């Protein structure tokens with residue numbers, strides 16, 4: 450079970466609002482858990498990266514909260530994508546791919562309807578945008594994509610590379626970083642953020658205190 454408020458340490462005065470929203474979202478999250486066996490682990494690891502990398506980059510408390518929540522809900526739009534597409538073994542065909550790509554906009558719309566989650570709606574909707582304009586849904590370029598969205602894109606790709614999926618085995622740390630760097634060189638990822646994240650990923654590997662096999666650490670932000 451993923452715990453939203455517990456793991457992020459949201460200040461008490463806002464906690465009840467987030468609790469209320471979480472209760473509304475819980476059925477959606479449960480649906481996603483059932484649709485995608487990799488979902489929960491992916492979210493836990495990605496949220497850990499968001500918190501720790503955000504801290505390392507000295508982001509403000511507000512930015513870390515937005516990055517954490519945006520990471521937590523980045524794929525919430527997949528709740529409206531058919532299970533057979535999400536779990537398909539092998540590549541998606543053109544129609545299936547188009548359908549799958551709608552999850553970013555769907556996720557943004559879900560967050561826009563959820564009061565305090567308005568602040569992460571753009572982040573959720575733009576996590577597949579790419580600096581060179583090849584991303585979706587809007588094909589934004591360069592500065593049109595927020596810094597947090599660029600970081601979230603790296604986190605999502607890195608965890609996907611390092612994890613087993615229905616269509617692939619996990620890549621090693623070295624292979625994953627090489628692919629990230631290649632994507633940065635091609636303009637698919639922010640070069641500076643990729644460089645910084647690569648250092649962070651190596652640090653996680655060599656520092657057992659930054660390892661994880663449990664919930665993200667409690668943190669007041």
Ligand SMILES: [Fe+2]
Nearest residue numbers: 523524576577
């Ligand atoms: Fe996504």
